[in-house]
Amino acid sequence: MELDLSKYLGLFVSESREHLDALSRNLVDLEKSDPPGVPAIVDDMFRHAHSVKGMAGTMQFDGIALVAHRAEDVIGALRGRSGPVEADVVDVLLAATDALQAMVQSTAGGGPPGAPDEALVARLARVASALKPAAGAAPHPAPEAPPAAEPAAAVPPPPAAPARLAVEVEVAAACPVPSVRGYLVLKRLEALGKVVSAAPGQEDLRAGRIPDRRLTATVETALEPDAIERALAQIADLSQVAVRPAEARPAAPAPPAPPRAEPAADPNRTVRVRAELLDDFLDVVGELLLATARLRAVGRAIPEAQRRPHDEGVDRLHGIVKDLHGKVMAARMTPLTLLSDRLPRAARDLARRSGKQVDVAVSGAEIEIDRSLVEDIADPVLHVLRNAVDHGLENPAERISSGKSATGHVEVSARRERDRLVLEIADDGRGMDPERLRQAAVERGAISREAAAALSDAEALELSCLPGVSTARVLTDVSGRGVGMDAVKKAVEALGGSLAIDSRRGRGTRISMRLPLTVAVQPLLLVRVGSEILGLPVAKVHGAAEVEVERLERSGGAPLLGFAGGHVPVHDLGRLIGLPPARTSGRRSIVVTEAEGGRVGLAVDQLLGQEEAVLKPLHRPLSLVPGLSAVTVLGSGRPVFVLDVPRLVAA
Amino acid sequence: MAKKVLIVDDAIFMRNMIKDIFASGGFDVVGEAANGLEAVEKFKELRPDVTTMDIVMPFKSGIEATREIVKVDPRAVVVMCSALGQESLVMEAIEAGASDFIVKPFKSEDVLSVVRKVLGSA
Numbered sequence: 001m002e003l004d005l006s007k008y009l010g011l012f013v014s015e016s017r018e019h020l021d022a023l024s025r026n027l028v029d030l031e032k033s034d035p036p037g038v039p040a041i042v043d044d045m046f047r048h049a050h051s052v053k054g055m056a057g058t059m060q061f062d063g064i065a066l067v068a069h070r071a072e073d074v075i076g077a078l079r080g081r082s083g084p085v086e087a088d089v090v091d092v093l094l095a096a097t098d099a100l101q102a103m104v105q106s107t108a109g110g111g112p113p114g115a116p117d118e119a120l121v122a123r124l125a126r127v128a129s130a131l132k133p134a135a136g137a138a139p140h141p142a143p144e145a146p147p148a149a150e151p152a153a154a155v156p157p158p159p160a161a162p163a164r165l166a167v168e169v170e171v172a173a174a175c176p177v178p179s180v181r182g183y184l185v186l187k188r189l190e191a192l193g194k195v196v197s198a199a200p201g202q203e204d205l206r207a208g209r210i211p212d213r214r215l216t217a218t219v220e221t222a223l224e225p226d227a228i229e230r231a232l233a234q235i236a237d238l239s240q241v242a243v244r245p246a247e248a249r250p251a252a253p254a255p256p257a258p259p260r261a262e263p264a265a266d267p268n269r270t271v272r273v274r275a276e277l278l279d280d281f282l283d284v285v286g287e288l289l290l291a292t293a294r295l296r297a298v299g300r301a302i303p304e305a306q307r308r309p310h311d312e313g314v315d316r317l318h319g320i321v322k323d324l325h326g327k328v329m330a331a332r333m334t335p336l337t338l339l340s341d342r343l344p345r346a347a348r349d350l351a352r353r354s355g356k357q358v359d360v361a362v363s364g365a366e367i368e369i370d371r372s373l374v375e376d377i378a379d380p381v382l383h384v385l386r387n388a389v390d391h392g393l394e395n396p397a398e399r400i401s402s403g404k405s406a407t408g409h410v411e412v413s414a415r416r417e418r419d420r421l422v423l424e425i426a427d428d429g430r431g432m433d434p435e436r437l438r439q440a441a442v443e444r445g446a447i448s449r450e451a452a453a454a455l456s457d458a459e460a461l462e463l464s465c466l467p468g469v470s471t472a473r474v475l476t477d478v479s480g481r482g483v484g485m486d487a488v489k490k491a492v493e494a495l496g497g498s499l500a501i502d503s504r505r506g507r508g509t510r511i512s513m514r515l516p517l518t519v520a521v522q523p524l525l526l527v528r529v530g531s532e533i534l535g536l537p538v539a540k541v542h543g544a545a546e547v548e549v550e551r552l553e554r555s556g557g558a559p560l561l562g563f564a565g566g567h568v569p570v571h572d573l574g575r576l577i578g579l580p581p582a583r584t585s586g587r588r589s590i591v592v593t594e595a596e597g598g599r600v601g602l603a604v605d606q607l608l609g610q611e612e613a614v615l616k617p618l619h620r621p622l623s624l625v626p627g628l629s630a631v632t633v634l635g636s637g638r639p640v641f642v643l644d645v646p647r648l649v650a651a
Numbered sequence: 652m653a654k655k656v657l658i659v660d661d662a663i664f665m666r667n668m669i670k671d672i673f674a675s676g677g678f679d680v681v682g683e684a685a686n687g688l689e690a691v692e693k694f695k696e697l698r699p700d701v702t703t704m705d706i707v708m709p710f711k712s713g714i715e716a717t718r719e720i721v722k723v724d725p726r727a728v729v730v731m732c733s734a735l736g737q738e739s740l741v742m743e744a745i746e747a748g749a750s751d752f753i754v755k756p757f758k759s760e761d762v763l764s765v766v767r768k769v770l771g772s773a
Contacts, residue, residue: 176754180741184752187745206742236751236765 009107012059014272016052016104021341023048024097027090028344032359038078038085045093046075052100056113063116064103070124071096077131087352092127094345095120162193162222164246167232171213175237179208182215184235192231193221218246273331278371281328288321289612290633329518333368336414338378340365343412346382350389357396357407358389364414369421370518373495377423377515380491383484384425384511385410392429392509402506404428421517426510432503434460441466461501462597465489493646494629496522496539522615524632524642526608527591529574535632535642538610542592542599549588549603561601563592570601576648577627595649602645615642626650653679654770657699659690659716660732661708669703669732672759678766687711691719694727701728701766704749706740714744721748728769732757 026045033041053068071093078085099120103113169185171178183205189195198217200209221228225243232241292314299310339362351358369377393399393408400406411426438452441463455463464485488511489499497515516539524535545561552559552570560567570590575581590601613632627648628641656678660666663685670680682697684690688710694702702720706713717729731744731752741752751769753762 176735177738177741180738180745180752183742184745206739208738234750234769234771236768 006110009059009110010274011272012055013104013108016055016064017101019048019051020097020101020104021337023052024094024345025341027093027097028348030085031087031090031348042075042078046072046079049075052104059107061103061107061113063113064100064107067096067100067103067116067121067124070121070128071100073128074124074131077128081131089127089131091352092120092123094349096124162220164196165193165219165221165225165228166242166244166246167215167217167219167228168240168242169215169232169238170240171210171215172237172239173213175213178213179205179210181235181237182210182213185215185232185238186217188231188235189217189219189228192223192228193219196220275371278328278332282332285321285325285328289325292318292321293611293634329370332371332518334371334374335368336365336374338365338374338381339412339414342378342382343385347385347389347410350386354390355395356389356393358393358410359407360385360410360412362412367414367416367421368517369515373421373515373518376491376495377513380488380513381412381423381425383488385412387485388425388427388429388509388511392427392431394430416517417514419517421513421515423513423515424510426508428508431505431507431509432461432464432501433505434458437461437463458502461503464501465499466597494644496537522613523610524613524640525591526611526634526640527573527589527602527604528606528608529577529604530579532574532577532579533608533634533638533640534573534577535611535613535640536591536593536602536645537642540594540645542594544589544591544607545601546587546589548586561590561592563599563601568592568599568601570603571649573602573604576602577643593645595646600645600649613640613642653677654700655679655681655697656766657682657684657690657693657697657702659684659687659693659702659708659713660705661685662705665705665732669762672762673766675759676763676766687713687716690716691723694720695723698724701730701770703730703732703753703762703766704744705732706737706744714740714747717744717749718747730766730769 023045026041026048030038030041030045049068049072053065053072056062056064056068074089074093074096078089099117103116107113167185167189169182171181175181179200182200183202186195186198186202186205189198196218198215200211200215204210205215219228225245228243229241232238232243295317296311296314299307299314302310343362344360347358347360388410389408393410394402394404396406399408409428411424413424413426415422434455434457437460438455441447442449442452444466446463446466452460452463465488466486492499492513492515495515497513500512500514501509502512503509523538525538525541527534527536543563545563547561549559549570552561553567554560555567555569559570561570588603588605589607590603591607592599592601594600611634613634615630615632627644629644630642631639632642633639656673658666658669658673658680660669660683666683666685670683673680678701681699682693684693686708690702690704690713691711704713704717708716713731717731720727720729725748727748728750729744729748731741731749732755733741733744733752734755741749744752751765753765
């Protein structure tokens with residue numbers, strides 16, 4: 001019978017990715033590791049490459065299997081060698097890992113993996129064979145020469161490895177509790193060697209499951225098959241016992257032969273879910289929240305006296321939906337593996353390209369945030385890292401002459417502060433020069449000379465986030481900050497976060513991003529302008545005041561509101577969004593919120609209150625309108641646009 | 652030489668029945684215990700070749716007693732006497748070091764065959 005492989009595609013893609021991510025991580029570790037730590041890493045690497053090869057072979061993705069096999073050859077050749085691993089070897093393996101990722105990715109949609117890159121395959125083969133003589137010269141007694149070009153299963157086990165035995169037993173039909181018997185067999189095997197895989201696994205047996213009263217297991221043991229057989233013969237009620245060598249397999253703790261075999265012990269039971277399904281869940285919960293709000297609104301039409309049962313029902317529904325929402329959000333939380341997986345690798349590539357020495361320390365990768373944010377913060381973080389390495393860090397000679405170590409340090413850390421994620425990227429490079437930033441900003445026409453002079457040094461650092469200023473070539477070289485800080489700031493703010501810069505000349509720079517841990521439901525301040533209702537993210541609102549606009553001080557035509565010991569310029573929100581001129585006199589409400597380069601006041605007709613809203617992203621053409629960030633639907637069914645104030649004011 | 656057996660069960664009825672089964676099979680029943688505490692004491696004193704162990708008993712359960720006996724002698728052979736519906740307890744006993752188990756209600760040949768197997772004399 002033909003096996004339907006497409007059924008396993010999802011698992012193939014996700015597990016391959018995990019292995020390849022881990023391999024990439026291993027490679028970066030390998031370069032940093034002291035020789036004593038290397039064999040364990042190499043073993044790990046071998047297992048990852050081997051797993052990908054095996055899975056790809058099973059899926060009949062021959063191109064992937066070939067590249068994985070060649071990579072495995074190279075890794076195999078590293079085994080038993082002492083001393084550091086050459087950067088060239090790491091390079092070619094990283095290239096192979098990337099190529100494999102790309103091929104795996106292209107199978108994800110059901111397409112073919114594409115042909116393997118011939119040049120890469122040839123390069124891997126060359127590196128593998130070049131490594132071989134070195135393996136022969138290693139001090140180990142029996143260094144095995146890894147095969148360069150044999151077919152997949154031909155990788156021999158290394159010397160002192162215990163053999164793998166396949167054990168198969170059948171419990172007698174007379175036994176009233178076959179699963180317990182299976183469990184006993186498993187325990188006995190565990191006492192005799194290492195149970196690499198078992199079907200059914202321990203959990204299934206505990207639950208009383210042992211299909212067809214049969215148990216198969218792969219055991220790694222130094223004992224002969226006979227000895228195992230004798231030991232099992234002491235267990236009653238087994239109608240059949242067979243022990244034979246498992247098919248040749250590398251001795252690295254490679255995964256079991258049958259890809260779906262249950263591992264022997266599985267303390268944390270998890271299931272894999274398609275990522276899009278989690279998005280769908282969130283959408284549906286969002287709809288539920290809205291529907292609940294709508295019900296509540298409808299209830300207001302019921303006479304007060306008869307309303308209680310309705311309101312109680314709605315309250316209860318709301319409670320349940322909130323609970324569900326919390327659970328869906330929890331299911332969407334995912335660790336910041338970006339930090340542990342991609343950053344060290346990216347830093348390494350950057351350093352190698354720029355000829356600098358960089359040590360990247362990462363902490364907090366275990367912190368969990370919403371999966372949609374994980375994707376979205378990748379770019380800004382990588383961008384800042386690139387700046388730190390390319391522009392922040394000096395080259396080794398320059399560092400030494402200024403009394404620093406030749407190796408530059410970049411620290412990337414994540415931590416939770418209540419409901420916020422704080423991501424910091426700090427380097428010990430040359431730092432930024434506030435004076436040069438002031439000059440550059442003035443030269444670019446971004447601010448006036450007077451305004452520049454009035455800025456404190458800390459505020460001047462923020463100038464690097466103005467478009468045009470940070471892209472100034474001269475700045476790149478002098479200030480130590482490179483391109484695109486404006487893009488970084490925008491991206492962070494689009495996620496509902498904020499950015500802070502701290503820098504000392506000659507000492508280094510620290511960029512801090514404060515980000516929400518979750519998205520989707522945000523408290524909004526609803527305001528009315530004319531007949532329009534608009535939403536402002538409450539997180540950005542600093543306060544509100546009710547004033548008579550004509551009584552406000554003016555500076556250069558714009559009214560100024562005294563607020564928190566300073567002055568904020570007041571804009572008419574109606575005018576900003578292009579409504580016909582509103583009344584400009586009389587008492588109006590002013591909401592103080594954040595914009596580019598400081599706070600602004602927005603004059604509105606009425607504050608309507610706060611509402612928890614599920615934000616939906618805008619699609620074209622609305623997404624092209626500057627000043628709008630999202631849309632939500634009120635309980636009344638009325639759609640409300642959420643404003644992106646910084647862009648609205650800048651537009 | 653006949654193999655020495657220690658029988659642990661809180662029910663005299665059961666102890667007697669098991670005693671008869673072993674006697675008919677040519678075993679030497681050297682002692683009996685009515686609870687887990689006693690079982691451990693008797694084991695230390697008698698050093699039997701095999702101990703049959705009830706699971707649910709006063710003072711100290713058969714699982715706990717098994718754990719202590721195996722600690723005293725890692726090569727001790729303890730066979731659990733369980734009932735249907737006690738599967739998870741038996742698994743726990745296996746974790747604790749039990750060598751095998753029999754399920755009540757049992758026939759005499761069942762008991763003997765399990766014990767002989769586990770002693771490697773089948």
